[in-house]
Structures are given as structure tokens and as C-alpha cells.
Amino acid sequence: xxxxxDAGPSPGDDDPDTEAxxxxxxxxDSDAASAxxxxxxIVPVEPSSTLRSTIAHIAEAxxxxxASALHLVEIASWRNGDPESDERAAAAERVLxxxxxxxxxxxxxxxxxxAPDVEVxxxxxxxxxxxxxxxxxxxxxxxxxxxxxxxxxxLDPEYTPVGNTTLLxxxxxxxxxxxxxxxxxxxxxxxxxxxxxxxxxxxxxxxLFGLSLAFYLLLGDPTYWFDAVTGVATAAVVSITLSRVSxxxxxxxxxxxxxxxxxLIYVPVLLFEIVKANLVVARVILDxxxxxxxxxxxxxxxxxxxxxxxxxxxxxxxxxGTLTVRARDSDLYVHSLVPWAREGLxxxxxxxxxxxxxxxxxxxxxxxxxxxxxxxxxxGPDATEELPIAAADGGDPxxxxxxxxxxxxxxxxxxxDDSTDADGVTDR
Amino acid sequence: xxxxxxxxxxxxxxxxxxxxxxxxMVGVLRLPDVYSRAHTASQADTLGAGFGLAAVALTVxxxxxxxxxxxxxFFIFVTNPTAAHAIARAAFEEGIVPWVxxxxxx
Amino acid sequence: xxxxxxxxxxxxxxxxFLLVAAAGFAVLAVGMLYRxxxxxxxxxxxxxxxVLGTNTVVILAILGAALGEPTFxxxxxxxxxxxxxxxxxxxxxxxxxxxxx
Numbered sequence: 001x002x003x004x005x006d007a008g009p010s011p012g013d014d015d016p017d018t019e020a021x022x023x024x025x026x027x028x029d030s031d032a033a034s035a036x037x038x039x040x041x042i043v044p045v046e047p048s049s050t051l052r053s054t055i056a057h058i059a060e061a062x063x064x065x066x067a068s069a070l071h072l073v074e075i076a077s078w079r080n081g082d083p084e085s086d087e088r089a090a091a092a093e094r095v096l097x098x099x100x101x102x103x104x105x106x107x108x109x110x111x112x113x114x115a116p117d118v119e120v121x122x123x124x125x126x127x128x129x130x131x132x133x134x135x136x137x138x139x140x141x142x143x144x145x146x147x148x149x150x151x152x153x154x155l156d157p158e159y160t161p162v163g164n165t166t167l168l169x170x171x172x173x174x175x176x177x178x179x180x181x182x183x184x185x186x187x188x189x190x191x192x193x194x195x196x197x198x199x200x201x202x203x204x205x206x207x208l209f210g211l212s213l214a215f216y217l218l219l220g221d222p223t224y225w226f227d228a229v230t231g232v233a234t235a236a237v238v239s240i241t242l243s244r245v246s247x248x249x250x251x252x253x254x255x256x257x258x259x260x261x262x263x264l265i266y267v268p269v270l271l272f273e274i275v276k277a278n279l280v281v282a283r284v285i286l287d288x289x290x291x292x293x294x295x296x297x298x299x300x301x302x303x304x305x306x307x308x309x310x311x312x313x314x315x316x317x318x319x320x321g322t323l324t325v326r327a328r329d330s331d332l333y334v335h336s337l338v339p340w341a342r343e344g345l346x347x348x349x350x351x352x353x354x355x356x357x358x359x360x361x362x363x364x365x366x367x368x369x370x371x372x373x374x375x376x377x378x379x380g381p382d383a384t385e386e387l388p389i390a391a392a393d394g395g396d397p398x399x400x401x402x403x404x405x406x407x408x409x410x411x412x413x414x415x416x417d418d419s420t421d422a423d424g425v426t427d428r
Numbered sequence: 429x430x431x432x433x434x435x436x437x438x439x440x441x442x443x444x445x446x447x448x449x450x451x452x453m454v455g456v457l458r459l460p461d462v463y464s465r466a467h468t469a470s471q472a473d474t475l476g477a478g479f480g481l482a483a484v485a486l487t488v489x490x491x492x493x494x495x496x497x498x499x500x501x502f503f504i505f506v507t508n509p510t511a512a513h514a515i516a517r518a519a520f521e522e523g524i525v526p527w528v529x530x531x532x533x534x
Numbered sequence: 535x536x537x538x539x540x541x542x543x544x545x546x547x548x549x550x551f552l553l554v555a556a557a558g559f560a561v562l563a564v565g566m567l568y569r570x571x572x573x574x575x576x577x578x579x580x581x582x583x584x585v586l587g588t589n590t591v592v593i594l595a596i597l598g599a600a601l602g603e604p605t606f607x608x609x610x611x612x613x614x615x616x617x618x619x620x621x622x623x624x625x626x627x628x629x630x631x632x633x634x635x
Contacts, residue, residue: 219496219608278475282451285458285468294464296526317509320471323463324509325516335463335516335526379528435540435548442555442596446562449589453565456585462577465569469585480559480592484599484607487537487548493604497595500611504588507614511584511621518625519577 040069040121040150042141042180045099048158053187055099058154059106063115070120071150072099075137076127089124096122121148138174145180155184208246209239262357269353274318277341281320284338292337296325299332299345300374302366303354312354319350333378342377346370434486441483448476461527462519470512477504538600552600556593563589580624587617 041062045051055072062070074092103120126140141153153175175182213235220227284291303312313324316334321341325333336342348368355366369375455468478501485497538549563586570582591614598606 218499219611274471274475278448278451278472281467282448282472285451285455285472290458292459292464294461294527296463313513314506314509317470317513318474318505320467323467323470323516324513325463325520333520335467337464337467379526431537431540434537438537438548439551442552445592446555446558449559449562449592452585453562456566456569456582462575462581465578466581469581473585473588477588477592480555481595483552484595487552487599488604488607489537493598493607496604496607496611500591500595500607500614503611503614504591507618508584508588511618511625512581514622514625515577515581515584518580518628519575522575522577522628524575524577 039067039152040071040145040148041067042071042073042145042148042150042153043099044141044153044155044159045072045074045096046156046159047095048156050156050158050185050187051099052102054154054156054185055102056106057185057187059103059118060110060112061154062118063107063110063112066114067118067152069148069150070103070118071123071144071148072096072103072120073123073125073141073144075125075140085127089127092124093122096124135174137171138178141175142178142180145178151179152181152183155182157184157187204246205239205243208243209235212238258360259358262360266353266357270315270318273349274320277320277344280340281337293339294335294337295339295342295377295379297334297336297342297345298376298378299334299369300372301332301351301369303351303358308354308358311357312350315350315354316345319344346375438483438486441479441486445476445478445480445483448472448479450476452476462524463516463526466512466516470509474505474508477501477508536602538602549600549602552596556596556600559589559593559596563593576628577625580621580628584617584621587613587620591617 041058043054043058058070061067074096076089076092100120100122107115107118107120123144125144126136145151145153155172159171172182172184213231216231216234217227220231222228301309301312303309309327313327313332316322316332317324319341321337322345323335323337325335327333334345336345346369348370351369352366366372449472452468452472455472456465459465459468481497481501481504485494485501488494488497490498538547538552540548566582566586566589570579570586573579591610594606594610594613598604598610
């Protein structure tokens with residue numbers, strides 16, 4: 001472990017010439033009622049979209065509350081001695097230096113009386129071993145805090161040390177078990193529009209242009225010059241604005257035509273299933289006794305995200321007796337009207353067909369969800385799991401809320417395409 | 429295909445469409461909660477509309493405006509389940525608990 | 535002679551039959567209207583209006599065929615698009631968290 005103390009004296013010791021931080025009781029005259037923040041503040045740093053505003057917030061808070069030092073730390077996701085560790089350490093140092101420069105500038109601009117006394121310290125933690133998960137991060141942070149007399153951790157709301165998983169909530173939870181006080185900087189997070197957008201490539205542009213032009217000419221008259229000109233213009237507008245949104249992968253030669261062919265095989269199968277099951281459900285609905293036993297079920301499916309998931313979810317909804325209520329990553333919440341439909345769903349023929357359409361015949365051979373034990377009934381006498389819903393009316397209020405909050409963190413990222421791609425633009 | 433066969437096929441398809449739309453209406457009126465109603469709204473109605481539009485396509489003839497009818501059919505088959513899913517999901521996010529046996533909501 | 539003029543039975547043509555069928559679909563739509571009025575939840579109403587819209591599309595298409603007006607199909611196409619957009623938009627914006635898309 002190494003750290004850079006850029007201002008000379010060891011971090012956390014009280015400068016004798018400052019009244020503000022020498023005495024914990026009389027912290028800063030402007031904000032004595034606030035947190036017991038006479039010690040140092042630790043801020044884990046990682047390049048993120050809200051880092052700049054987090055630093056600004058922390059610098060201001062540290063200045064008004066009279067904190068002695070601001071520790072900007074980066075928790076290493078590498079190990080010293082590994083290949084590339086030098087480059088990654090250098091990159092981390094650059095991020096830290098930039099953050100420190102921002103913090104110093106903010107402190108200089110600050111009008112709070114404590115501002116000149118706040119030190120800015122940089123450190124890289126945990127590079128001498130591998131860290132797994134939130135508990136390890138917290139252990140490293142707590143050791144550092146103890147060594148430096150810090151009592152407070154402020155988190156960037158977009159802080160993600162591992163790169164793409166959301167670790168913030170587990171991290172906050174683990175930190176709450178330590179004597180450190182934890183808070184998330186109250187800064188505006190950018191709206192997450194970016195996840196709908198993918199890279200624009202020529203392949204996607206051409207595919208979307210062709211599709212929309214064909215659609216336009218199909219509705220109009222392909223031989224009439226006016227339709228041809230306006231069609232090209234419209235298709236250009238559509239593909240310029242939407243080629244990043246509509247398609248999430250490039251069309252590829254052997255794959256895309258194969259998918260279309262296999263999709264055409266699937267259509268009559270699906271139609272037959274729909275008609276057959278519709279007749280059964282029609283009998284149930286027209287029965288004067290109305291013999292239904294609706295339940296909500298959960299099923300984990302093994303298809304890719306995006307278009308395959310949308311195909312599967314729509315197929316399930318089209319097949320009578322089953323309705324996809326929500327799709328979270330690979331978990332489908334399916335409402336079934338009669339037990340017969342539920343059993344058919346758990347046998348997994350639609351999942352196998354979807355895999356056949358997108359990945360070919362060999363991928364379609366897999367055990368049914370029931371055999372994989374990837375199913376759960378959430379309601380009724382056979383229920384095997386609790387309903388993950390905040391019970392608004394009826395039901396018992398306690399149980400549902402709890403499971404919602406514990407599951408909420410891990411499934412933050414919703415699969416975004418389950419209902420957006422329905423305008424007929426596909427990437428098959 | 430002779431013309432008589434085509435005519436009677438149109439009649440049959442229209443009647444099937446009417447039947448499934450009728451099932452859909454009965455379902456929407458009788459079933460106890462929004463989730464079960466979404467079943468018939470998305471499925472029986474999609475099939476009813478599908479048969480009706482197939483009858484139209486057959487009447488008009490695929491050479492003329494009939495392919496628009498086929499396009500419409502395809503479009504309804506894609507959008508109807510998606511809309512039902514969106515509505516059911518909205519209900520779920522509102523916290524509406526699905527009806528089970530013994531619940532007295534109707 | 536187009537298909538709608540083909541006689542079916544007792545002097546009635548296929549066009550007449552299609553008109554009657556369109557009337558049948560309209561009657562079914564009135565049934566849906568009951569659910570749209572009664573509710574009880576917002577989602578019930580949206581659902582009922584969505585089904586009503588699908589019925590309207592079919593009625594438009596059948597009328598287009600029966601009356602020999604192919605332009606009705608274009609209107610039906612636009613109506614179907616708007617109907618879908620309506621369902622998606624309302625279910626997105628009636629939910630507080632608004633995360634439907």
C-alpha cells in the first residue's frame with residue numbers, strides 16, 4: 001500500500017494554528033449544529049459522471065464543517081506486480097490528481113472560514129491484494145480511516161469501483177456496520193438515457209435505411225418517382241436519428257438470414273399454439289362457473305437480453321393463459337390464468353423455440369425450466385416464494401416490502417428492450 | 429381457388445373473428461382483476477382481430493390493398509401483447525396485487 | 535366483378551354479410567366500453583380502450599372491404615399505430631416511477 005500525502009504533514013493531525021479544527025467542540029462558527037465533522041472525510045474516487053459535482057459538494061461541506069482533511073482515495077481493482085498494474089496505477093493517479101485539483105480549486109473559491117485549513121490528500125488503497133466485493137472494500141476503507149483519524153465517508157452516487165456493476169448499495173450497507181458515518185453526496189444524477197443508445201455503425205445504418213425504405217415503398221407506389229424521392233428522404237431521416245436506438249447489434253451475413261429463416265419456421269408453430277390454447281381458454285371464460293386459478297409465477301429464462309427476450313416475452317403473452325408482467329434481467333414474472341397454462345409454461349417449449357430462432361438447433365436442446373429448478377410460484381396454495389410486490393391493498397403488508405428492498409439493489413438494471421422494439425424494426 | 433370457396437372462407441374467418449372478439453369481451457367483463465383481463469384483451473382479441481383482418485385480406489385480394497391488411501395483421505400481433513405487457517407492468521408497479529382464489533374483489 | 539358482389543344466399547351478397555359483421559364488432563365494442571367506464575383501476579380503463587381500439591381497426595378494415603374503399607385500410611393502419619402509442623404512453627405516465635419503457 002502506498003499513499004501520496006501531497007501537503008507534507010501526516011494526514012489527520014490537527015494544525016496547531018487553526019482554532020477551527022483544534023477543538024472538536026468549537027468546530028466552525030458557521031455550522032456548529034451539523035455533523036460531528038471535525039475529523040477527516042474520506043471520498044472514494046472513480047471516474048464517473050457525477051465525480052465533479054460530488055467533489056464540489058464535499059469541498060464545500062468540509063469547508064463549512066471544519067473538517068481537517070479531505071482524503072481522496074482510489075480503491076485498486078488490480079494488484080501490484082500483475083501485468084498492466086503499472087499502467088492502471090498511473091491511470092488511477094491521474095484521476096486522483098484531477099480530483100484533487102478540483103477539490104483545491106473549490107476550497108480556494110469557498111467563502112467558508114474553514115476552507116483554507118482543509119488539506120487535500122490522495123491515496124490508492126488495496127493494491128497489495130485482490131479485493132472481492134463490498135466487504136473487502138469496506139475493510140480497506142476502515143483500516144485507512146483508522147490510520148488517518150477519519151470518521152466519515154462520502155460516496156459519489158455513481159461510484160462503481162468494479163466498472164459496470166452497481167456496488168453502491170452493498171457498499172453502503174457494509175459501511176453501516178463500521179463506526180464510520182456514511183452518506184451519499186446529494187448531487188443530481190444524470191438521467192440514464194444512454195442505455196438505450198448503442199454505437200452507430202454503417203451496417204446498422206444501412207439495415208435500418210433499407211428496412212424503412214422498403215416499408216415506405218410497400219405502402220406507397222414503388223414505380224412513382226415522387227414516392228421514391230420522399231421515401232429516400234424519410235428513410236434517411238429515420239436511419240440518421242434512430243439507427244443508434246433501434247438495432248443493438250450489427251447484421252451479420254450467415255447469422256441474420258438464418259435467423260429470418262428460422263423465424264419463419266417459428267411463425268406457423270406459434271400460430272398453431274395460439275389457436276389451440278385460445279380454444280381452451282375460451283372454454284374456461286365462457287364456462288358459467290368461471291373455473292380460473294390465477295397465480296403469478298417467476299421463471300428464469302436462458303435467452304439473451306434484448307430482442308430474444310422480447311420475442312420470448314411476447315410469445316408467452318400471445319399464448320393464452322400466460323401473460324408476461326415484467327422482465328427483469330433474465331427473470332420473467334408471468335401471470336397465469338389456469339394451472340394448465342402454468343405447467344405448459346414451465347415445460348419451456350417457447351424458451352426452446354426462441355433459442356432455436358436466435359441461436360440454432362443445437363442451442364435449443366436444454367433442460368426445461370422446471371428441470372433446472374428455475375421456476376417459482378408466487379401465489380396461491382402451491383406458492384413456493386413470496387410475492388415481490390409492495391402490497392398496496394389486500395395481502396399482508398410486511399412480507400412483500402422486505403423482499404422488494406433486498407432484491408432491489410441487484411436488479412437495478414432493467415432489461416431495456418422488452419417493450420421498445422415493437423415498431424417492426426428488428427436486427428435479425 | 430374457386431370463387432365460392434373463397435367466399436365461404438371469408439365468411440368462416442369473419443365468424444371466427446367475431447367469436448374470439450366475443451370471448452375477449454366476455455373475458456374483459458367477467459374476469460376479476462386487471463391481470464386476468466389483460467389475458468383476454470391481449471390474446472383472444474389479437475386472434476379475433478387476426479381472423480377478421482385475414483378475412484379482409486382474402487376479400488380484397490393480396491395483389492391490391494390486401495397486403496396492407498396483412499401488414500396490419502402482423503403489426504397487431506406484435507403490438508397487442510406489448511401493450512398488454514406495458515399495462516400489466518404499470519399495474520404491477522402501482523402495487524396492485526393479482527387476484528387469487530378467495531379474494532372478494534371482482 | 536369483385537368478391538364482395540358474389541351472392542351468398544337469398545339474394546344477399548358477401549358485402550352485406552361483411553356490413554353485418556362490422557355491426558357485430560361494433561356491438562362488442564360497446565361491451566368493452568362498459569369496462570372503460572367502470573374501471574375500477576386506471577389500468578383497467580387503458581386496457582379496455584386498447585381493446586376498443588383494436589376492434590375499431592378491424593371495423594375500419596371490414597368496412598373498407600365491404601364498401602370497396604381501400605383507403606380505409608390506410609386509416610386503420612394509422613389508427614393501430616396511435617392505439618399502440620396511446621397504451622404505451624398512458625401506462626408509462628400513470629405510474630409514479632415512470633419506468634415502463
